Amino acid sequence: MLAVADIADRxxxxxxxxxxxxxxxxLRAQQATARLVLEDRSVDLATLTPDQFMDLIADELSAT
Known part of the structure; x- marks a missing residue:
């Protein structure tokens, strides 16, 4: 059951x-940029895939 809950959460x-x-x-099409600001860098959200975004967040949380 836990694996199913983990998959559903993901x-x-x-x-x-x-x-x-x-x-x-x-926003980029309107000449604006949304950035994800991390401890050591910032990333343009429009350039990421959902999996890359989630990996960045997971890496940042595990580093703290």
Whole structure:
């Protein structure tokens, strides 16, 4: 059961990440940029895939 819950949670998070990236791409079309600011760098959200976004967040959380 735990594995199913983990997969369902990842699907929800991936969907939300996709929505954030889609909005960032819309902003880029309007000459604006949405950036994910990390401790050691910042990343243009519009350039990421949902999986890359989630990996960056997971890496940042595990580093703290």
């Amino acid at each position: 699907i929800r998070k991936r969907r939300r990440a996709g929505e954030l990236i889609e909005r960032a791409q819309q």
